[in-house]
Amino acid sequence: MTATDRNVLVTLRFFDNESMAILRDAGCTVTIHEPPPGANDGAFSPAELKEMLAGKQGWIVGHAWVTREVLESAPQLAVVARRGVGYERVDAVAAKELGKVVTIAAGGNAPSVADQAIGLMIGIGRRFREQHERMAAGDWTILVGTELYRSTVGLIGFGRIARQLARRLKGFETEILAYSPRLDAATAAEYGVRPVDLPSLLRESDYVSVHAPLNASTRHLVDPQALSSMKKTAILVNTSRGGLVDETALLAALRAGAIAGAALDVFEGEIDPAMRAVAQELLKLPNFIGQPHSGASTSEALGRSNVLAARSIAAVLTGTPPVADCVIVDGRAPASVSEHQGRETTCHS
Ligand code: NAD
Numbered sequence: 001m002t003a004t005d006r007n008v009l010v011t012l013r014f015f016d017n018e019s020m021a022i023l024r025d026a027g028c029t030v031t032i033h034e035p036p037p038g039a040n041d042g043a044f045s046p047a048e049l050k051e052m053l054a055g056k057q058g059w060i061v062g063h064a065w066v067t068r069e070v071l072e073s074a075p076q077l078a079v080v081a082r083r084g085v086g087y088e089r090v091d092a093v094a095a096k097e098l099g100k101v102v103t104i105a106a107g108g109n110a111p112s113v114a115d116q117a118i119g120l121m122i123g124i125g126r127r128f129r130e131q132h133e134r135m136a137a138g139d140w141t142i143l144v145g146t147e148l149y150r151s152t153v154g155l156i157g158f159g160r161i162a163r164q165l166a167r168r169l170k171g172f173e174t175e176i177l178a179y180s181p182r183l184d185a186a187t188a189a190e191y192g193v194r195p196v197d198l199p200s201l202l203r204e205s206d207y208v209s210v211h212a213p214l215n216a217s218t219r220h221l222v223d224p225q226a227l228s229s230m231k232k233t234a235i236l237v238n239t240s241r242g243g244l245v246d247e248t249a250l251l252a253a254l255r256a257g258a259i260a261g262a263a264l265d266v267f268e269g270e271i272d273p274a275m276r277a278v279a280q281e282l283l284k285l286p287n288f289i290g291q292p293h294s295g296a297s298t299s300e301a302l303g304r305s306n307v308l309a310a311r312s313i314a315a316v317l318t319g320t321p322p323v324a325d326c327v328i329v330d331g332r333a334p335a336s337v338s339e340h341q342g343r344e345t346t347c348h349s
Helices: 017-025 046-053 068-072 092-097 110-125 128-136 160-171 185-191 198-204 224-229 247-256 273-284 299-318
Strands: 007-010 029-032 058-061 079-082 101-103 152-156 175-179 193-195 207-210 235-238 261-264 288-290 327-330
Touching: 017 029, 017 299, 046 068, 058 299, 068 092, 079 299, 092 101, 092 327, 101 299, 110 128, 110 160, 110 207, 110 235, 110 261, 110 288, 110 299, 128 288, 152 160, 152 198, 160 175, 160 185, 175 185, 175 198, 185 193, 198 224, 224 247, 247 261, 247 273, 273 288
Parallel strands: 007 029, 007 058, 058 079, 079 101, 152 175, 152 207, 175 193, 207 235, 235 261, 261 288
Antiparallel strands: 101 327
16 A cells, blocks of 8 residues: 555544644644534444545544445455444444444543543532532522442443443442353452342342443343342432443433443443434432433544554555454454454453
8 A cells, every 4th residue: 555545534623733643744634624513423324424434545434324335436455444342333243344444542532431430420419410409499408319438339231431440439349240242350450340140240239330342142132030139229320322222211211310320431222213312301309319321421532543544544555464352353354353352351441
């Protein structure tokens, strides 16, 4: 590949000078198409993406749908780098078959999401929103909350973010339970967590925090039955992906007092507009906090993730190996596309 065929498309806001420099030093020409205000690049239509990708060898992407149709329209495209870690919107099978490399920004935003999960646990436990709203209405009555300190916290999924979170939770002297496929005893011991099955985690935890990927097997992992098996005093936090929690069931559980409260950074309504109505009902509840998928939106996490994405693009286009943990599909190599999804990974930052 020569310097003349290193054209890179960026469909993101908050791409920065440091990452631009990495691409330019690798001989890349960069074109930025920012999404419209209030939207992310998931708002771009396949036709718009195809037009933007014409003549591009690299693509740094946020939440756009990387479909077979879009990939087939760009035979010269060698590498797609997600500035994030979930890749349920990427057709990995098509990318593999079409010989593309797909990377994620592994670990780039894990510290920020772990910080956010702690904030949401305490925010609900200490009833920040209820007290703020009452004070704004002139009522300075004190409400009694619950501590995170020395509570039992159950982590569903024990990858990069959950491991960062476990480190923080140690400072609160919590007992940490973890449910995650292939979580080995040595890793559990290293992080001081107790591996358990999902029913035990749901039954025993004061706080349940979800950190698994969205796929066919995790969809509605937290369903009506799961919610009904939780303590009435328990708090549910989901900072992973909308779809892992059945939000219709969550709304019913909160209205019935089946659990004490919940906080979501990610919603089913991000993909299914019909589910926005359920989100709006959740947002009215005093014991619920919603965030607009902002877990990774700190200047630090954006900076690290921009750099990881730029390095992946630069590596592939200059023929050097990208960071192994970031590669989820390598259509140039014989490895299977499902390998990454199946293995436990380690923290980057
Ligand atoms: P990761 O791949 O490092 O960890 C995911 C963990 O989930 C792995 O340990 C995996 O074995 C486990 N897992 C897989 N299937 C499971 C199942 N059925 N039940 C329980 N655990 C299962 O990913 P990560 O970087 O820690 O990210 C975790 C989640 O957070 C992903 O869904 C990602 O998309 C999401 N995320 C959200 C934000 C945000 O802005 N809110 C930012 C980054 C990541």
